Amino acid sequence: MDAGQEKALEKLGAFEISSLMLKLAKKNNHKFLNAGKGNPNWINTKARLAFARLTEFGVGESQRTIDRRDLAGFIEKKGITERLKDFLDPQLHKNDQFILDILDYVSQKLNLDLDDFVAELTNGIMGNTYPTPNRILKNTEIILNKYLESTLYNGVQLADSTKLLATEGGTAAIVYLFHSLAENHLIKPGDKIAINTPIFTPYLQIPKLNDYELVEVKLQADPDNDWKVNPDELDKLKDPSIKALFIVNPTNPASRAFGDDILDKIREVIKENPNLMIITDDVYGTFVDGFQTVYSVAPQNTLLIYSFSKLYGATGWRLGLLAMNENNIFDRLIHELPPAEQKEVNNRYRIVETNPSELPFIERIAADSRSIGLYHTSGLSTPQQMMEVLFALTHLVYANGSTDSYIDECRYVVNRRYTDLVKGLGIEADNSRTNAKYYTLIDIYKLAEEKYGKQFRKYFVKSFAQIDFLMKLSENNGVVLMDGVGFGTQPGIIRVSEANLPRKSYRIIAEKINEVLEEYYNKYLKIKK
Ligand SMILES: *Cc1c(COP(=O)(O)O)cnc(C)c1O
Numbered sequence: 001m002d003a004g005q006e007k008a009l010e011k012l013g014a015f016e017i018s019s020l021m022l023k024l025a026k027k028n029n030h031k032f033l034n035a036g037k038g039n040p041n042w043i044n045t046k047a048r049l050a051f052a053r054l055t056e057f058g059v060g061e062s063q064r065t066i067d068r069r070d071l072a073g074f075i076e077k078k079g080i081t082e083r084l085k086d087f088l089d090p091q092l093h094k095n096d097q098f099i100l101d102i103l104d105y106v107s108q109k110l111n112l113d114l115d116d117f118v119a120e121l122t123n124g125i126m127g128n129t130y131p132t133p134n135r136i137l138k139n140t141e142i143i144l145n146k147y148l149e150s151t152l153y154n155g156v157q158l159a160d161s162t163k164l165l166a167t168e169g170g171t172a173a174i175v176y177l178f179h180s181l182a183e184n185h186l187i188k189p190g191d192k193i194a195i196n197t198p199i200f201t202p203y204l205q206i207p208k209l210n211d212y213e214l215v216e217v218k219l220q221a222d223p224d225n226d227w228k229v230n231p232d233e234l235d236k237l238k239d240p241s242i243k244a245l246f247i248v249n250p251t252n253p254a255s256r257a258f259g260d261d262i263l264d265k266i267r268e269v270i271k272e273n274p275n276l277m278i279i280t281d282d283v284y285g286t287f288v289d290g291f292q293t294v295y296s297v298a299p300q301n302t303l304l305i306y307s308f309s310k311l312y313g314a315t316g317w318r319l320g321l322l323a324m325n326e327n328n329i330f331d332r333l334i335h336e337l338p339p340a341e342q343k344e345v346n347n348r349y350r351i352v353e354t355n356p357s358e359l360p361f362i363e364r365i366a367a368d369s370r371s372i373g374l375y376h377t378s379g380l381s382t383p384q385q386m387m388e389v390l391f392a393l394t395h396l397v398y399a400n401g402s403t404d405s406y407i408d409e410c411r412y413v414v415n416r417r418y419t420d421l422v423k424g425l426g427i428e429a430d431n432s433r434t435n436a437k438y439y440t441l442i443d444i445y446k447l448a449e450e451k452y453g454k455q456f457r458k459y460f461v462k463s464f465a466q467i468d469f470l471m472k473l474s475e476n477n478g479v480v481l482m483d484g485v486g487f488g489t490q491p492g493i494i495r496v497s498e499a500n501l502p503r504k505s506y507r508i509i510a511e512k513i514n515e516v517l518e519e520y521y522n523k524y525l526k527i528k529k
Contacts, residue, residue, distance in 0.1 A: 006465040014201050014486025014495075017467065021474035021481075029478030033505050033512075036482040038252070038439070040499040042413060043313035044406060047390035049095040050102075051125065054386075057087050058122040074128065077119040084118050098397070105397045110146065112139050121389065124382035131379030135366045136166045140385050147392035148306060148323055150399060151407075152285045154292035158299055162323050163362050166380035166388065169318040170283050170307030171202075172369070177279065177303065177322065178206055180365040181244070184334055184345050186277065192217055193244040194237055196229055197488035198441075200252040200281065204488055217242060218488070223443060226430050227254035231265040237276060238269055244277040249294060250284040250436040253487045253495040257288040257434040263297045270298050275329060283307040286407055287414065287436035299325040310438070310499070311410060312391045319388050322365065330361040348372065414438055417498040417506045424510020426450075437498055441484060444469055444517070445492035451514075452521045459524050466491035469516060477512040 009017060018036040025032040059072065061080065066073030081103065088096040106112040117139045123129060124137060131137065136144070144166075145159040167173040181187045194217040195203055204216075217236055221227045237245060250257040270276055278294055278301050285291040285306075295304040308319035324330065335357070337345060342357070349356040352367050352375045359367075370378040395404050418437040422429045425447065449457035466485060473479045484493030496509060 006467050006471065009467055012486075013205060014482050014484075017470075017486065018480060018482050021470060024471065025474040025478045025480050028475055032474075032478035032480065033501055033509060034480040035496045035498075035501055035505065035509055036480045037500045038310070038497050039315050040310055040313045040410075041501065042410065044311075044391060044394060046095065046098055046394045046406070047312065047387065050098050050390050051387060053088075053093065053096060053099065054122060054125050057084060058126045060087065061122055062126060062128075075119060075123055075126065077115050079115070080118045080122065081114040084122075098394070101397045102393050105393070106139070106143070109396075110142055112142065121386055124386040124389075127381060127383045129382070130377055131166075131382050131385065134375070134377075134379035135363060136164050136379070137382065137385055140166070140389050143389050143396065144321060144392055145323075146396055148304070148321070150396060152282055152291060152293040152304070152306070153296040154290060156292075156296035158296060158325065161299070161326050163326055163360070165322040165362055165366055166385050167320040167322055167369075168380060168384070169309060169315075169320040170281060170305050171320070172318070173305045173307075173320045173322040174202060174206070174281070176365050176369045177305070180361070180368045181277075183348065183368055184361065184364060185337055185341055186330060186333055187214065187243055190215070191244075192239075192242045193246060194219060194242050195246045196221065196248065196251065198251070198253055198484060198493075199246075199488055200248050201486050203246050203248065203281075204486075221251065221254055221256070223441075223490070223493070226432070226435070227251070227256050227441060228259065228434075229262060231261045234262065234265040234269055238272040240273050240275065242273065242276065244279065246279045246281075247294065248281045248283075250282075250288055250291075250434070250438070252284065253439050253482070253484060253489070254441055255284065255287075255436045255439040257285070257291055257436060258294065259434050260292075263292060263294065266294055266297055270301050274301075275333060276301055277330060277333070278302040279305065281305040283310055284436050284438050286311050287411055287438050289411075289433055290402065295323065295325075300328050303328075303330065308388055308391050311407065314387070314391070317384060317387055319384055319391070321388070322362070324362050326360075328361070334361060352376075411437075413503075414498040416503050417501070420503060420506040421496060421498070421510055424507050425513060439498065440496045441489065442494050442496060442513070443492055444494060444513070447513075448517055448520070451517060452524075456521055456524055459527075460520055461492070464520070469520075470494060472516050472519070473512060477516060479509050479512045481509075 022034055061075045062072035088099055090097040106117050107114050120137055120139050141164050144164055145162050149159040192215045196219040219229050219233045221229050280294045280302055282293050295302040304323040306321045309315040346356040349359050353359045366378050367375040394406060414437045445457055445461055448460045470483055482495040484495055485491055
């Protein structure tokens with residue numbers, strides 16, 4: 001590939017470039033390592049086994065009312081808990097104890113009516129009715145609120161005042177949200193929104209779409225300070241012309257969580273810009289010990305996006321949540337729109353609500369997610385909702401304070417891979433609390449200088465398109481990594497995912513990176529002669 005072609009490639013999105021690299025790697029190498037993907041290579045087994053057992057139980061329950069060959073009936077709620085306890089046999093099926101422990105937990109700690117809960121769970125898994133209420137099922141919302149509180153709020157109690165919308169992964173939550181913010185005139189063409197960069201690419205790509213014409217204000221993470229955002233950067237947000245702030249925390253690709261200094265700064269900022277809408281994507285929150293979400297610091301200003309994909313290895317399930325406080329500025333800002341605009345915006349929801357001005361923003365998102373006309377059949381599929389509940393309960397039932405053995409295992413796995421990678425490259429590990437270690441950003445120009453000196457770095461930067469390094473790495477060495485530029489980094493930054501490959505691969509990836517750098521250096525030595 002010549003330099004011109006490489007330049008053209010740089011314009012593609014990071015994920016698209018990565019799939020091209022993968023093709024090159026596959027073509028020339030029998031064995032290849034793809035550390036570009038964020039998809040974890042682990043899964044949570046406990047919740048999945050419980051789902052399977054409850055499927056068996058649910059079929060038996062359905063056959064109690066009609067039983068004709070493969071056709072069965074509806075489930076009866078009365079007495080269902082006792083029948084479930086009779087069905088379960090922890091002696092024979094070890095994982096049945098989890099379901100029994102769930103029953104104790106939800107009745108004792110959450111005061112749920114057991115028959116009501118078991119019927120919701122069993123019917124939900126059977127998927128025999130439309131999701132009702134459509135935003136999220138009743139007991140489901142209580143449990144998932146407790147889960148978010150326990151994993152993300154760092155002791156701040158917001159479970160009772162938070163409303164949830166269950167979505168098809170974090171992806172759908174993001175798409176629905178952008179759409180409803182625009183439909184409700186909360187963001188308008190030409191409005192300024194701020195994002196912390198580098199950031200998960202969809203956030204960089206959506207705002208450019210013609211629907212929105214948003215202006216990005218970058219809050220640049222500092223590569224010389226372990227990719228932390230300098231708190232002073234947030235002073236920009238005091239400008240009231242900035243309508244919204246979109247953050248990924250911990251960040252993707254840098255994988256760092258906001259420390260207390262940033263959280264304090266956010267408190268300060270919303271005092272001066274009280275109408276600032278904050279959208280925080282916390283899908284990596286559980287990878288950081290003592291994580292605290294921006295939602296818990298500014299609950300009225302913040303809308304939280306969560307996904308079960310990464311922690312529980314459930315990307316194929318499509319499990320996400322959108323959370324917001326019942327007392328929030330989004331609802332207030334809709335009420336404060338100029339009368340004509342308010343009328344227009346509210347009219348949109350007339351077919352689903354007789355008094356649409358009272359329809360909360362989160363319900364509007366649910367309605368918009370199905371183009372309003374299909375609001376009555378909106379909502380995440382009930383089996384998906386029950387899978388969210390079961391994942392959440394693996395945490396809630398067994399977590400002891402902030403310790404959850406499953407979450408600890410996940411952190412242990414990524415930490416080992418991270419350690420091998422940085423050791424292999426000879427760079428210093430960042431073992432500070434806020435490093436989630438799900439991804440690592442490597443500055444290849446800096447690495448080049450550290451290994452072979454300033455002059456070589458200059459030559460390297462000048463002589464090759466930024467993508468050339470990644471191409472060589474994939475084409476000749478079978479290692480696929482991701483270009484940071486697509487996430488908004490400066491050239492020369494590459495992302496390694498610690499999620500997707502077995503531990504032993506990370507030493508090899510480091511070796512291959514070192515080898516390719518050495519190749520460039522040998523070329524340089526020849527030219528110098
Ligand atoms: C992976 C990822 C998502 C997507 O989550 P899904 O639930 O799989 O759709 C959202 N946001 C960030 C920052 C991610 O890294």
